[in-house]
Amino acid sequence: MLRFDDLQLFVRTAETGSLSAAARMLDVSPAVASAALKRLEQQLQVRLLARSTRSLRLTPEGELYLVHARLALQSLEEGRQQLVGSQEGIRGALQLSAPSDFGRNTLLAWLDEFQSEHPQLQLRLLLADRVADLFRDPVDIALRYGAPEDSSLVALPVAQSNRRVLCASPAYLARHGAPQTVDDLTRHNCLLYMLHGRVHDRWRFHDGKREIALSVRGDRICDDADVTRRWAVAGQGVVYKSWLDVADDVCEGRLQVLLPDWSGEPTPLYLVCAHRAQLSKAVHLLREFVQQRCQRLLDAAPWH
Known part of the structure; x- marks a missing residue:
């Protein structure tokens, strides 16, 4: 029969990438931790972790079993919580x-x-x-x-x-003016976001009848969406963001919504x-x- 503490040790080892770190988290010795993993592998008759003197990684079987081990531990924890009573x-x-x-x-x-x-x-x-x-x-x-x-x-x-909105700070608009049409964005400094190496420089809008997609350019690109928002608040350019990300900035006057008659992409x-x-x-x-x-x-x- 599988032991709860063996499953717990396996999951913690997989999450930390270290047997010794998992042992410290569960307050057991490295020897006890090693024995627990060996016992679990013997019971399952598979190798869960490939170990060497310097590294530790999940085997394909270990990756597959990790999902089930987590679910089992979570189910046991939920059962314990229910026994405690919902009033708490x-x-x-x-x-x-x-x-x-x-x-x-x-x-x-x-x-x-x-x-x-x-x-x-x-x-x-x-x-x-x-x-x-x-x-x-x-x-x-x-x-x-x-x-x-x-x-x-x-x-x-x-x-x-939720959907995207086009925004800029009052300071930026005072220096460069607000775009009056979607095409005007090609003459503005657009703050761009990058994910997985791809720059999101194709912005789409629609007015209920037609959709416009245009490629924009700017002098700043970042793979952290929060940075593009901070650049916009600092007056560095125009940003195309999720409303949930900039709602407080708009309500507090740090950013202004541009081209409100055009709807941004659903998000x-x-x-x-x-x-x-x-x-x-x-x-x-x-x-x-x-x-x-x-x-x-x-x-x-x-x-x-």
């Missing part, structure tokens, strides 16, 4: 991935409020613009713009009516996970919490 609220650890700009400038304050309502919940927040691998990375759920291309993932809508926000078994009470509550706060921002969007 949600508890345990929740690992969440979110885009850098939305995470830092919008979500962070919301999570503080959420944890104050659920003080026994531990959050592990991973902020990055790269798409987290929900099968390999130490992540339970992810907030992502756009529906996932992988149909095997579970995607729940959070802010479906729906989803909560994504690898399996429906991960949709715990904590996840449902967090989704509802974020959904309500996103709606408040969307109610103030220029297209409403």
Whole structure:
């Protein structure tokens, strides 16, 4: 029979990439940790980890089994929480991935409020613009713009009516004027975002009847979406951003929406996970919490 502590050690070793680090996290000796992994591999009759004196990595079988091991541990934890009783609220650890700009400038304050309502919940927040691998990375759920291309993932809508808006700071507009047409953007310094080595310099707009797509240029490109927003607030150029990322800047007057008669590209926000078994009470509550706060921002969007 598989042992809970053996599964826990395997998952922690895979997440940290180090047997000794996993042993320290679980407060056991390296010898005990090594014996646990050997015992697990013997019971499964497969090699889960390829180990050498300097490195440790998952085998293909280990990558496959890691998904099931995580789900098993999560299921056991959820069962323990249910036994404790719902009157004590949600508890345990929740690992969440979110885009850098939305995470830092919008979500962070919301999570503080959420944890104050659920003080026994531990959050592990991973902020990055790269798409987290929900099968390999130490992540339970992810907030992502756009529906996932992988149909095997579970995607729940959070802010479906969100879309991109064109913005610039009052200081930039005082120096360069505001574009009066979409074509005027070719004469402005457009602040560009890059993901996976591809620069997103093709901006699309529609007015309800026709769609216009044009290539734009600028003197600044970054692979961190938060940086492009900061450049715009500092008056360095025009930016094309998710409304959820810039709503507070617009409401506080740091940015102004340009060409309001033209709608930007749809940018729906989803909560994504690898399996429906991960949709715990904590996840449902967090989704509802974020959904309500996103709606408040969307109610103030220029297209409403």
